[in-house]
Amino acid sequence: MDSAELRGALEDAGLSQYQAEAYTALLRLGSASATELADACAVPTARIYDVLRDLETKGYIETYDQESLHARAHDPDDVLSDLRDRADLLSDAAEEIEKRWEEPEVDPHKVSIVKRFETVFDRAAATIRNAEDEVQLAATPDQFHALRPALAAAYDNGAIVNVSVHTDPTEENQDVPVDDLEGVVTELRHRNLPTQFVALVDRTETCFAPHAASLNEYGVLVDDYTLTYVFHWYFQTCLWEVWDVIYDGRxxxxxxxxxxxxxxxxxxxPLLDEGAEPTVTxxxxxxxTGERTTLTGQVTDLFYQGKGAVEGIPSLPQLAGQVAIHVRTDERTVVVGGWGSVLEEVEAxxxxxxxxxxxxKVVER
Incomplete structure (x- = not known):
């Protein structure tokens, strides 16, 4: 670092231009009278006395009388400590700025747009690990393997873990995971088309990023029940329903x-149509009220739009509207709906x- 750079650094640390000029000159001279110092630097003689008093107040120099006012550089320990503290503070500020730029804090019930896929992926891993009810994940084989520990933790928590692994048919070395899935996922399906990265956790958290071929790198982090429901239907219709089951651990x-x-x-x-009596919890x-509830009883009836219009198992479009079951407990019959329930008494x-x-069976005689 040359003298000009040193003066610039001292100015950044809080010294004025004249103070930085006088101090660097005094470091070079060791000690000098005020007039000698003014001659050795760019500080006007009329200002040198004020500059020296200010430097002494800041702890950079000490002055003494020897027929005239003289000055010498003070022991630099305090100065060096102050400069290093300032450097640490600036370094911490730089790191914090980088962190906030890359990963803005997700406030409750908010949507955040982030710039890097790593931010989305790290958020997904953290939320999946803490899942209690359900995980829906669409990922590449490599992303799936990286998330295995988090998925296993969610499975251990009792969450139902449904994974759609997607591959690109134009790329090689994309093996779909088929082994050692017990205790990691509940069900795994394979989509042989590239798609977005999607992770939905406990009906509230969404982590979304475009697929790797997208021109723009960004991500969306959602902490909102209603918006996550929209992503849920995207997952069900595009990433889950029509694709091959590779593993079923149910x-x-x-x-x-x-x-x-x-x-x-x-x-x-089909069981109800045959007259069976299913018991559910x-x-x-x-x-x-939004209060948690648990009930056990017998399913006596079910309802969905278009029920009875088509024979056989209803398709997903037939079940896109209201769907409910009637559960008879010891006290009464409760109408139970699923995700997004409005008309039912309980959202399961x-x-x-x-x-x-x-x-x-009736035995004929």
Missing amino acids: PTDPPLPYSDIRRFVRDIE VEGFSTE TRITLEAVDEPQ
């Missing part, structure tokens, strides 16, 4: 957990099919 016998009432209705309607919350976050009592 149990085959009760108790059978469901996070999606529409899938439950598809499975349970519903976990969710009251649509009127988990429906567990506990048992199915088969219809009694």
Whole structure:
């Protein structure tokens, strides 16, 4: 660093131009009279005395009388400590600015636009790890492997974990994970088309980023129930419903957990038509008060738009409107809906099919 750069740094640290000039000259001379110092730097003689008094007040120099006013540089320990503290503060400020630029804080019930995919991915890993009810993830094989620990943690928490792995048919070395999935995912499907990165957690958190071929790199972080519901339907229709099942870790016998009432209705309607009596436990919350609730009872009926219009298992479009089940408890019959319930008494976050009592057969004599 040359003298000009040193003077500039001292000015950045709070010295005036004349103070920086006088101090750097005094460092070079060791000690000097006021007039000698004025001659050695660009400080006018009329200003040198005020400049020296200010430098002494700041702790940079000390003055003494020797027939005339003299000055010498003070022990630099205090000055160096101050400069290093300022440097640390500026470094911390630089890091904080970078952090806030890359990853703005997500306020409750807000939507944030971020600039880097890493920010979206890190947020997804953190929210997935803490999931309690449900995870819906669309990711590449590499992204899936990176998120395995977080997905396993969510699975251990009791969350239903549905993963859609997408690959690009034009690229090589994109092996779909098929081994060691137990305890990591509930169900895994394969979409052989590239798509966006999407992670939906507990019906409130959304982490979204365009696919790698997108011209713009950005991400969307959502902490909002209603907007996450919109992303849920995108996941269901484009990333889940029509794609091949690679792994299904759901149990085959009760108790059978469901996070999606529409899938439950598809499975349970044939049983009701045959006269079976399914017993379920519903976990969710009251649509009127928002309070958590759990109830157990028998499914006596179900409803969806277009019910009875088409034979066989209803398609997803048929279940896009209102879907509800009637659950008879010991006290009364409760109308239960799924995600986005408005008309029903309870919005179910988990429906567990506990048992199915088969219809009694009439023996002819």
